[in-house]
Amino acid sequence: MGTTTEYPVVVIGAGPTGLAAAAHLLARGLDPLVLEAGEGPGAAVAQWGHVRLFSPWRYCVDPASRRLLEATGTWREPDLEALPTGADLVHDYLEPLATTDALRDRIAYGTRVTAVVRDGADRTRSLGRERRAYRVRTVGADGGTRDVLARAVVDASGTWTRPNPVGAHGLPAVGEEAARTFVTGPLPDVLGADRDRFAGRHSLVVGTGHSAANTLLALLALADEEPGTLVTWAIRGSSARRLFGGGADDQLPARGLLGSRLRDAVDAGRLELITRAAVDELVPDGDVVHVRGTGRRAGVDGPLDLAVHQVVGATGFRPDLDLLREIRLDLDPVVEAPSRLAPLIDPNLHSCGSVEPHGESVLSHPDAGFYLAGMKSYGRAPTFLLATGYEQVRSIAAALAGDRAAADAVHLELPTTGVCSTDLAEPDGGDGCCGTTAEPGPRPVALSSAPR
Template structure:
């Protein structure tokens, strides 16, 4: 087996995974892309009804764009805001259908384990030059492939956080699963009947909650018996909750929070703060929620917009150095930890910050953020540009990381207290701060 001629395995065919494949091709490397679903960017298609708050200009990888243009693709209007479905239809699907990518794209192929050939996690000798072995579950079969490097861009969407306040499912949550939706349902479309004229609780306080609340408010205008309660764990509502408003450089992101704030002020739905769900009970088809001595009762449906977390089960034999709390690469964690950093932006980072003790193994994209929110696609594109440069030995390019993201207008960070995520420091400044 010629180690140098092995492919680079890419896990996931979402925006960041396909960008990684494009960068590998541009560097004369062979990718092999594994998608657990039956279609390109399967996770994105599950929230295809949701409109992104970032315009096309932030959602197209430059190297992927050049491949597409070379095949006659027309760039979308960069000022428009695509839905998830439009992102797939107008960008990711054409990218996946390019012959040089389609040849290496494997659907219905779930990676369930990654290790080194003949080595478990404990063994040191020859590890860096021993092929990775990926165990793949396909329809009706399991097989293994070899790779010289692995880029894990599998995301987190398939692994939502539970409603339970302590990070595990609340008592009774699993039993109530058929009345709980994790993520953003298609409230005004396919899922309308599930919520119209029902008592609905939205749990969470981020942008996903905003989207669900806005759709429910519109639904309530059409179906007046729809009752909406917004539940969050945080004890108080402050200006930061609703975002930067007019100061947010992503205009649509700023508008989301402002519209929800207006709905709260007008009494369009009930707001409950400081409520950490400990128990969910069912009675006559309704759900009752308990937090200590407090109770909320009589819900037909719950929408859990409580975020996502990485599934690390397939990496049990990979040497990882992850932050104990955030579950992101350890060096990246202080830059994105929501306990310390409320910006929607993040300082420049690439292969050096993402590298693991396992040589030539990288976690990128949303999964690289662990449990932290506010990931933007442009961040992932710069990550894979740097990572692929590192994999081919071009460390000068790998270290020249440039990441300029739109400011949120609201930022609280351990590096400077209250701020607006203004200037972006250099890599040397970051290392000094760490």
């Protein structure tokens, strides 16, 4: 089998964390190869480009990536206290980074990873396993299959393509597939490209994450401009306190203001809030869809039967683990994150917007040299921040280069939320957010939040 050091380190995904991984690997003298399913860097981020992050630029730029950009002599660092939109993040950071001399020839676009395995061994074979390279199977834009050998693999592909269903129980509601034309993703462009879909119509938003808040506030802004625009909000928990957040105590002012504005809107009766909601069935009926299940309305529990024009599924995300079936993973059974990371982020245990510093030793798996990083490392847990992913890949790169001391010397400073109590844990269907978001815009209308 020989040595695997002649092979590159494959990074799956050319989003913020994936490109940061490549930058740190290069800084360590390692050879990265980035495989990206989209046609450009930050393809998932571009899909919510209309959303403004609640993290300022200083939390969005990775140090190793900054050094590559500064070396070009042409990149101008944005105002570190400004709040970028997703489109800004792609245009002003990810695209310039991906086209640096150091990275441009190390990224393969239109290349979807369908499987990662140990070369010549399925997950049941142990003999000599640790000496085997990784075989990464890909499908190109032309439909052709190609295998790539790797010395290590960093899966930073995110969770954007795997939203949770609207239905309760972790399963799609009965009829959810048939009603798919009535159901949108978590961050529709309510005030822009998707305006006609929502104006003068009744929309139901399901979920208690920042994506839900973003859409709700955008819909309320639309209701001020378009008569007949109605908004209903359904959450699985008994309270929306976690999303309302810490207000002025939040160290990210935009995040605190997001929750405060939404709480004020609920208190003012500008939308109906249904708690303890469970969507069991979606039934299309002409230009509306009937949403049936149970919930608490006006303080009374009972059957739920709403006729709405649109359902916005802001119920969070889950990792795509199908491509990793032949890899030996150590995942928490609850949140599907690495087992040593899970207690730090499990929303059943705490609701903090921060996490203890962690690196390679927390992210490692039984198959040495394979890592989940970025949003995907959080599994089904919400509130991922970009700065967390950057520190993860810095530590991973150090470990792969043999610098154990640097890999273990993790350091992370994250802004607190102002709300941090175990009694807030509810089965709320919150989204995973990329440490970001503040207002749908460029319009200065309402605050919001977005996932990766």
